[in-house]
Amino acid sequence: MTTKTATRLVIRGGRPLRGRVTVSGSKNASLYALAAGLLTAEPVTLRRVPAIADIGEMAEVLRSLGADVTIEDETVHIEAREVNGRVPPADQVAALRASFLVMGPLLARFGEAACPPPGGDVIGVRPLDVHLAGFNALGADVRREGQEFVARATRLRGTRIFLDYPSVLGTVNVLFAATLAEGTTTIINAAAEPEVAMAVEMLNLMGAKIAGGGTNVITVDGVEVLHGVDFTVIPDRIEAGTYLLAGVATGGDVEVIGATPDHLDSLITKLREAQVLVEPCEGGLRAARGDRFQAVQLQAVPYPGFATDLHAPMAAALTQASGVSIIHERVFENRLLYVGELRSMGARITTGGQAVMIEGPTPLFGTSVRALDVRAGAAVVLAGLCAEGETTIRDITHIDRGYAHLVERLTALGADVSRE
Numbered sequence: 001m002t003t004k005t006a007t008r009l010v011i012r013g014g015r016p017l018r019g020r021v022t023v024s025g026s027k028n029a030s031l032y033a034l035a036a037g038l039l040t041a042e043p044v045t046l047r048r049v050p051a052i053a054d055i056g057e058m059a060e061v062l063r064s065l066g067a068d069v070t071i072e073d074e075t076v077h078i079e080a081r082e083v084n085g086r087v088p089p090a091d092q093v094a095a096l097r098a099s100f101l102v103m104g105p106l107l108a109r110f111g112e113a114a115c116p117p118p119g120g121d122v123i124g125v126r127p128l129d130v131h132l133a134g135f136n137a138l139g140a141d142v143r144r145e146g147q148e149f150v151a152r153a154t155r156l157r158g159t160r161i162f163l164d165y166p167s168v169l170g171t172v173n174v175l176f177a178a179t180l181a182e183g184t185t186t187i188i189n190a191a192a193e194p195e196v197a198m199a200v201e202m203l204n205l206m207g208a209k210i211a212g213g214g215t216n217v218i219t220v221d222g223v224e225v226l227h228g229v230d231f232t233v234i235p236d237r238i239e240a241g242t243y244l245l246a247g248v249a250t251g252g253d254v255e256v257i258g259a260t261p262d263h264l265d266s267l268i269t270k271l272r273e274a275q276v277l278v279e280p281c282e283g284g285l286r287a288a289r290g291d292r293f294q295a296v297q298l299q300a301v302p303y304p305g306f307a308t309d310l311h312a313p314m315a316a317a318l319t320q321a322s323g324v325s326i327i328h329e330r331v332f333e334n335r336l337l338y339v340g341e342l343r344s345m346g347a348r349i350t351t352g353g354q355a356v357m358i359e360g361p362t363p364l365f366g367t368s369v370r371a372l373d374v375r376a377g378a379a380v381v382l383a384g385l386c387a388e389g390e391t392t393i394r395d396i397t398h399i400d401r402g403y404a405h406l407v408e409r410l411t412a413l414g415a416d417v418s419r420e
């Protein structure tokens, strides 16, 4: 696991990044895959799981329920035989939002699940109504008992469920519950993110009968039992996008191995609109910035639209584009924590409601800034790589939550960056 004790990242900017970098497995998809391990008593092996703090936290959540979880490099083994009747501790669950994904599997397998309210980045209100309404629709009695959300059902029954919002974790949680329900569940307005599609693929290999993963309508024919699996997680499209943007921001030329073009249509399209060369390379994608880098307008929306997790890194890159760029955040209401930090580095950014206006190109200068959440952290890293002089980034545990081997990977691309 990446160390959590190092507190500062120091970047001496101004060097165009060049070369190749290989990304890790998807953070979010790995979290869903770990939770899916609770759906079976048989051993589950997961490969290409990134070496980041969130995975260790999720493993602790599973262990707190009685599951055996071992992590060796990028391989995780899970065996969840006796995991009923326990509740993960509130402080553990508070460490990451994905911990609420224990609810669907426990409810499906044992007819009862309980979990305190989950934590995670402070990027918005982040309610749980989609999860809870989904369990309810499947026939569970869902209530708040003191600190905990509790769901109970003698037998879950498949039904047609419309999700009020295509919540990613909400879709996965309801999907988990539906795999072992009686009859057919149709999830309308499901999240179509590639990580959800991957969860469907994994569940099907475990014996589930699910169609429509990666689309907005997912159909689940409930089965009696799920089996063990040996499964390799998809590459992290957000990490891939961040390295492509690091190359673009610094005026460099970067090949990202593991970047899956089919998962990055919106980013590729916007970068091409900005006059950046983006093309497939062996095993991934290459982005190279020439003399022209033009401002663009975009909205961060659910997949396949522009990813909210790439909003902040994209904004950092666009400080170097000519003209006025506009980003409208439509997923989380508190995604703009990075704006103040980039301003303190010289960026000309104004906000109005959920919209951000970026005037460029602006020379950035190094100063002391904070990583206020994982993607805001990525944004200040990119800004630091462009900036003249030394940028010191505090609170980097946030960055470590999403980016394995960050210093090594940036160094391999020619950046001057270290932990202190």
Ligand code: UD1
Residues within 6 Å of the ligand: 028, 029, 031, 097, 098, 124, 125, 126, 127, 128, 129, 130, 131, 132, 165, 166, 167, 168, 169, 170, 308, 309, 331, 332, 333
């Ligand atoms: C997941 C990802 C996160 C990503 C986000 C959107 C994980 C661990 N995290 O978060 O990196 O930024 O998807 O792609 O996988 N909402 C509701 N009701 C609910 C749940 C959510 O209204 O029950 C709202 C939220 O307030 C927010 C929006 O839906 O405005 C998106 O949230 P959601 O898709 O649930 O994000 P997460 O699954 O938490």
